Amino acid sequence: MQDLVNIFVKSIFIDNMIFAYFLGMCSYLAVSKTVKTSAGLGIAVIFVLAITVPVDYLINKYLLSAGALTWISPQFADVDLTFLSFIMFIAIIASMVQLVEMVIEKFSSSLYNSLGIFLPLIAVNCAILGGSLFMQEREYESLAQATSFGLGSGVGWLLAIVGIAAIREKIRYSNVPAPLRGLGITFIITGLMGIAFMMFMGIKL
Amino acid sequence: MKSFRRYIDKIKPQFEKGGKFEKLHSSFNAFETFLFVPDTVTKSGSHIRDAMEMKRAMSVVVLATIPALLFGMWNVGFQHFLSIGQDAGLWTEFLFGFIQVLPIIVVSYVVGLGIEFAFAQFRGHEVNEGFLVTGMLIPLIVPPDTPLWMVAVATAFAVIIGKEVFGGTGMNILNPALTARAFLFFAYPQDMSGDKVWIADKADAFSGATPLGDALVGDPISASVSDMFFGFIPGSIGETSTLAILIGAAILLFTGIASWRIMLSVFVGGLLMGLIFNAWGMNGYMNVPAYTHLIMGGFAFGAVFMATDPVTATQTSRGKYIYGFLIGFLAVLVRVLNPAYPEGMMLAILFMNVFAPLIDHYIVQSNIKKRLKRLKTINIELK
Numbered sequence: 096m097q098d099l100v101n102i103f104v105k106s107i108f109i110d111n112m113i114f115a116y117f118l119g120m121c122s123y124l125a126v127s128k129t130v131k132t133s134a135g136l137g138i139a140v141i142f143v144l145a146i147t148v149p150v151d152y153l154i155n156k157y158l159l160s161a162g163a164l165t166w167i168s169p170q171f172a173d174v175d176l177t178f179l180s181f182i183m184f185i186a187i188i189a190s191m192v193q194l195v196e197m198v199i200e201k202f203s204s205s206l207y208n209s210l211g212i213f214l215p216l217i218a219v220n221c222a223i224l225g226g227s228l229f230m231q232e233r234e235y236e237s238l239a240q241a242t243s244f245g246l247g248s249g250v251g252w253l254l255a256i257v258g259i260a261a262i263r264e265k266i267r268y269s270n271v272p273a274p275l276r277g278l279g280i281t282f283i284i285t286g287l288m289g290i291a292f293m294m295f296m297g298i299k300l
Numbered sequence: 301m302k303s304f305r306r307y308i309d310k311i312k313p314q315f316e317k318g319g320k321f322e323k324l325h326s327s328f329n330a331f332e333t334f335l336f337v338p339d340t341v342t343k344s345g346s347h348i349r350d351a352m353e354m355k356r357a358m359s360v361v362v363l364a365t366i367p368a369l370l371f372g373m374w375n376v377g378f379q380h381f382l383s384i385g386q387d388a389g390l391w392t393e394f395l396f397g398f399i400q401v402l403p404i405i406v407v408s409y410v411v412g413l414g415i416e417f418a419f420a421q422f423r424g425h426e427v428n429e430g431f432l433v434t435g436m437l438i439p440l441i442v443p444p445d446t447p448l449w450m451v452a453v454a455t456a457f458a459v460i461i462g463k464e465v466f467g468g469t470g471m472n473i474l475n476p477a478l479t480a481r482a483f484l485f486f487a488y489p490q491d492m493s494g495d496k497v498w499i500a501d502k503a504d505a506f507s508g509a510t511p512l513g514d515a516l517v518g519d520p521i522s523a524s525v526s527d528m529f530f531g532f533i534p535g536s537i538g539e540t541s542t543l544a545i546l547i548g549a550a551i552l553l554f555t556g557i558a559s560w561r562i563m564l565s566v567f568v569g570g571l572l573m574g575l576i577f578n579a580w581g582m583n584g585y586m587n588v589p590a591y592t593h594l595i596m597g598g599f600a601f602g603a604v605f606m607a608t609d610p611v612t613a614t615q616t617s618r619g620k621y622i623y624g625f626l627i628g629f630l631a632v633l634v635r636v637l638n639p640a641y642p643e644g645m646m647l648a649i650l651f652m653n654v655f656a657p658l659i660d661h662y663i664v665q666s667n668i669k670k671r672l673k674r675l676k677t678i679n680i681e682l683k
Contacts, residue, residue, distance in 0.1 A: 265660075298638045
């Protein structure tokens with residue numbers, strides 16, 4: 096149990112998707128104008144990460160990694176399909192997002208409306224693919240660990256995007272030099288936020 | 301004085317629109333309003349008149365740092381002579397520290413104000429007073445042995461990236477002084493931590509570990525509680541004496557410039573986290589009595605002068621409690637749990653600076669919701 100909490104906390108603060116790896120920057124920069132929409136996007140990212148990372152974990156464990164196919168027949172023991180992971184993961188993510196979208200639309204139209212365009216949009220968010228690839232690279236041992244990692248990464252991403260959205264709302268009337276307005280100042284804020292997040296670097300869990 | 305005023309009035313037209321030095325208007329204005337009370341009044345709109353304008357507020361903050369500064373100067377000399385094993389007497393010690401600290405202050409002000417003036421000139425706005433405080437705070441939070449060029453680079457970074465790109469005083473999201481300190485800390489780690497840097501011209505044989513340094517490596521803290529409270533310990537220039545800082549805090553609270561909510565909740569947060577660690581007690585550092593966290597390192601200085609910065613803190617009253625509490629909480633957490641950093645105050649404040657707008661946002665939203673609900677019930681009752 097403790098290792099799950101550790102992975103969760105670690106992926107929120109120490110290995111934050113945005114400030115430690117700068118993944119998922121495109122939607123982070125583009126959709127962070129208001130807190131409300133960015134919170135919607137952040138929740139969608141948590142949702143998708145918490146589903147795709149465990150699914151990809153199963154795919155990786157039972158199909159892709161070296162010797163994974165032995166459950167079909169012992170003669171596949173030396174088959175290594177890891178080179179397929181990119182295409183498999185991306186396909187899984189895209190189809191999972193579609194599936195999730197359809198399910199939500201069917202059962203909860205209010206949630207569907209609030210997530211709106213963001214769900215299909217995050218199929219191409221690099222934080223999602225990054226989550227699956229990190230899961231593979233770090234060799235999590237159980238489905239629970241992978242889920243905890245996916246959930247934590249999503250929460251970290253949400254924290255980052257609502258944080259910058261609130262700052263951008265605050266500086267809306269600031270007298271920022273003209274060439275820096277918009278994306279320029281957002282990049283600078285991201286860097287400064289990165290300095291603040293360095294607080295957690297080095298904590299061993 | 302009168303003749304000086306006459307001289308200023310004489311050359312004033314040259315700096316106004318159409319004058320010879322029109323371009324230098326904002327610099328002239330800065331000097332004039334710095335020296336004399338301006339006679340211009342606003343012409344439209346409704347205004348609340350209060351003696352406390354920005355220039356005066358800033359001056360009070362600078363005044364509040366004076367006890368910490370004077371004590372810091374003396375302590376720099378005291379620690380130096382202690383390390384070489386001499387007892388030099390009060391004045392020699394103070395003089396040594398004065399000579400050591402004054403160049404840092406001068407460099408910080410010259411570089412920072414230079415950039416401020418340049419930006420004001422270039423962008424055509426007036427020179428703001430904000431840097432008067434930042435320029436004083438930067439020397440107080442650096443180790444006494446910091447090379448001057450580092451102070452200059454860090455000040456330039458803080459003023460340009462931390463403040464001017466956001467539009468100058470009052471618009472920044474991170475505390476500029478702490479931005480400078482964080483820049484130094486991450487850019488030149490070997491000059492900002494360890495046992496060497498805290499005492500100016502230290503003799504090699506003398507251990508210069510700060511209480512925080514002791515605690516981090518698991519040694520018992522060598523300084524006594526009263527030493528830490530009064531400040532006879534090595535450390536950054538202005539942070540050692542909790543007593544001198546508390547005098548500053550009294551000035552700030554009496555004049556109403558700093559928020560007591562933030563100050564109080566920072567101390568409460570730090571104390572509570574310390575108590576939690578005491579109860580947990582996994583290693584030596586966790587068993588350090590909770591109250592020592594409040595008097596060692598930069599905790600008190602950060603709580604009084606940095607966390608209360610009205611620009612970067614939360615603006616709502618409820619938000620101030622949350623903001624301050626989390627600063628104290630995180631600062632002690634980082635101190636104890638993060639082996640990479642001996643001091644957590646700086647980064648805890650920067651971290652909460654980043655999230656202050658978010659806290660405010662949700663508190664404002666909840667207020668709006670609450671009032672709408674109240675309105676709805678009133679409407680129903682009326683029907």
